Amino acid sequence: MSTAAPTAKRRTRDTWTSQTGFLLAAIGSAIGLGNIWRFPGVAYTNGGGAFLVPYLVALLFAGIPILWLEYAVGHKFRGTPPWAFRRMSVKGEFLGWFCVFICFVIITYYAAVVAWSSSYVVYSINEAWGNDSKTFFLSSFLGTVGSDEFSWTPVLAVSVPLLLVWVCTLLIVSFGVSKGVEKANKVFLPLLVVLFLALVVRALFLPGALEGLNAFFTPNWSALTDSKVWIEAFAQIFFSLSVGFGIMLTYASYLKKNSNVTGTALVAGFANSSFEILAGIGVFSALGFMAHTQGVAVSDLQGLRGPILSFVTFPKIISMMPGGPLFGVLFFSSLVLAGITSLLSLLQVVSGALQDKFAMQPIKASLVMGIPATVISLALFGTRSGLNTLDIVDNFINNVGVVGCAVAMTLFTALVRPRLAGLRKHLNSVSAPAIPPVWDFLVGIVIPAVLAFMLISSLITSLREGYDEYATYLVTIFGWGSVAFALIASAILTLVPWSHPQRTSTTPTDQEMA
Ligand code: PFF
Numbered sequence: 001m002s003t004a005a006p007t008a009k010r011r012t013r014d015t016w017t018s019q020t021g022f023l024l025a026a027i028g029s030a031i032g033l034g035n036i037w038r039f040p041g042v043a044y045t046n047g048g049g050a051f052l053v054p055y056l057v058a059l060l061f062a063g064i065p066i067l068w069l070e071y072a073v074g075h076k077f078r079g080t081p082p083w084a085f086r087r088m089s090v091k092g093e094f095l096g097w098f099c100v101f102i103c104f105v106i107i108t109y110y111a112a113v114v115a116w117s118s119s120y121v122v123y124s125i126n127e128a129w130g131n132d133s134k135t136f137f138l139s140s141f142l143g144t145v146g147s148d149e150f151s152w153t154p155v156l157a158v159s160v161p162l163l164l165v166w167v168c169t170l171l172i173v174s175f176g177v178s179k180g181v182e183k184a185n186k187v188f189l190p191l192l193v194v195l196f197l198a199l200v201v202r203a204l205f206l207p208g209a210l211e212g213l214n215a216f217f218t219p220n221w222s223a224l225t226d227s228k229v230w231i232e233a234f235a236q237i238f239f240s241l242s243v244g245f246g247i248m249l250t251y252a253s254y255l256k257k258n259s260n261v262t263g264t265a266l267v268a269g270f271a272n273s274s275f276e277i278l279a280g281i282g283v284f285s286a287l288g289f290m291a292h293t294q295g296v297a298v299s300d301l302q303g304l305r306g307p308i309l310s311f312v313t314f315p316k317i318i319s320m321m322p323g324g325p326l327f328g329v330l331f332f333s334s335l336v337l338a339g340i341t342s343l344l345s346l347l348q349v350v351s352g353a354l355q356d357k358f359a360m361q362p363i364k365a366s367l368v369m370g371i372p373a374t375v376i377s378l379a380l381f382g383t384r385s386g387l388n389t390l391d392i393v394d395n396f397i398n399n400v401g402v403v404g405c406a407v408a409m410t411l412f413t414a415l416v417r418p419r420l421a422g423l424r425k426h427l428n429s430v431s432a433p434a435i436p437p438v439w440d441f442l443v444g445i446v447i448p449a450v451l452a453f454m455l456i457s458s459l460i461t462s463l464r465e466g467y468d469e470y471a472t473y474l475v476t477i478f479g480w481g482s483v484a485f486a487l488i489a490s491a492i493l494t495l496v497p498w499s500h501p502q503r504t505s506t507t508p509t510d511q512e513m514a
Pocket of ligand 1: 029030031032033034035106110239240241242342398
């Protein structure tokens with residue numbers, strides 16, 4: 001079968017203009033809200049300083065190996081997940097779309113958190129939360145309803161900035177990889193590092209900072225015998241590095257043919273973890289200050305993780321410190337920047353997949369993905385039950401969707417030609433350091449086994465206990481529903497015929513590999 005109509009204009013695939021551009025984008029994707037609001041609390045409650053042991057093991061033996069796997073598939077098969085996996089085997093396309101729809105679901109709520117953060121940049125200026133940051137966040141700002149209710153009532157303070165986040169990020173993605181995503185990361189990531197460093201230095205000089213750091217780093221070695229701690233470490237690495245559901249695969253597909261892929265992955269992996277530890281230092285210095293001011297121990301503090309850490313505990317700290325408004329602006333601007341660079345990577349997966357399958361231009365792909373995504377995002381997360389829905393969707397899409405996708409991806413690449421040995425050969429032929437053969441064993445057997453264990457245990461807990469105190473119908477609709485949505489949408493998109501003039505045959509042509 002001919003793969004290109006003679007009259008069809010042959011469009012070359014967009015590429016990063018430089019290796020540094022790619023590296024910045026990859027780091028920008030990895031450093032996200034998870035680094036700032038998830039890592040410090042997870043590390044603290046899972047052994048403190050001792051958590052670094054399972055964390056580093058997870059980074060070296062799972063995070064970096066999967067990063068290499070995604071880079072290998074993306075770079076060798078030059079496509080977003082549906083096209084790259086389809087080129088390995090026609091049956092792989094479904095898995096590719098599953099990656100895409102997981103990204104789609106995550107985008108719809110991740111954008112909402114970026115929107116909250118941008119509102120809080122403004123609220124910081126006059127400490128709008130007054131002396132009750134919890135009531136302000138839950139009632140005055142979000143108007144949150146009970147955990148057994150759903151509401152369509154929009155919250156203007158959320159939907160307006162949310163719309164703005166959508167317009168900005170879609171605009172960036174519509175410029176394509178080199179002119180949009182790469183340029184934005186070149187500005188946003190260095191800016192984030194500078195702002196965040198300023199914030200950490202300020203936090204370190206607060207009275208009580210040392211007590212916070214002591215609480216954070218003091219190792220509780222007995223935690224190492226607890227399997228839950230090890231699972232938390234693996235989950236943190238997966239979430240934080242953005243691996244296992246095709247983001248890094250997509251970014252690597254825009255690399256030039258001769259690129260040092262393995263070395264770049266190492267730099268990206270370590271840069272992400274360094275930022276995470278820096279965030280732990282900043283957050284716990286600030287928490288130490290809060291405990292010191294209130295005359296309590298750090299171990300007595302509550303709300304050390306997730307939205308509550310950022311939007312309830314931090315505002316409280318900001319109100320207590322001299323120069324609080326500036327600190328607040330720095331903190332929430334960091335969340336906005338970290339969030340946007342991650343959001344761009346998630347959007348690029350969806351946009352790129354539409355471009356691959358339907359030969360759309362980036363502008364059209366942005367609209368086709370952006371309109372439904374914006375509507376869903378506003379309807380589910382810009383309303384009074386937004387916080388609850390977000391919590392449920394986030395839990396299920398990560399613990400079931402992302403982990404399930406990662407298991408499928410490792411098994412698929414281990415079983416389908418060119419198999420892991422072939423992918424490793426590909427990476428070693430273009431980059432240094434060379435990957436040792438033990439990688440095949442890690443990615444093909446150890447990692448899927450660990451991940452399958454994680455998946456099964458979270459499935460059992462969710463089936464038995466539901467999730468948190470939320471009503472069963474909400475958990476069913478939004479939790480299981482979001483995973484079901486991703487599966488059904490993937491099946492539909494797999495069945496739709498390809499309409500890209502150069503992508504109708506799955507046999508790689510020399511031109512495509514060039
Ligand atoms: N790695 C990013 C973060 O830590 O926030 C991006 C990300 C990963 C966002 C996974 C959402 C997600 F579910």
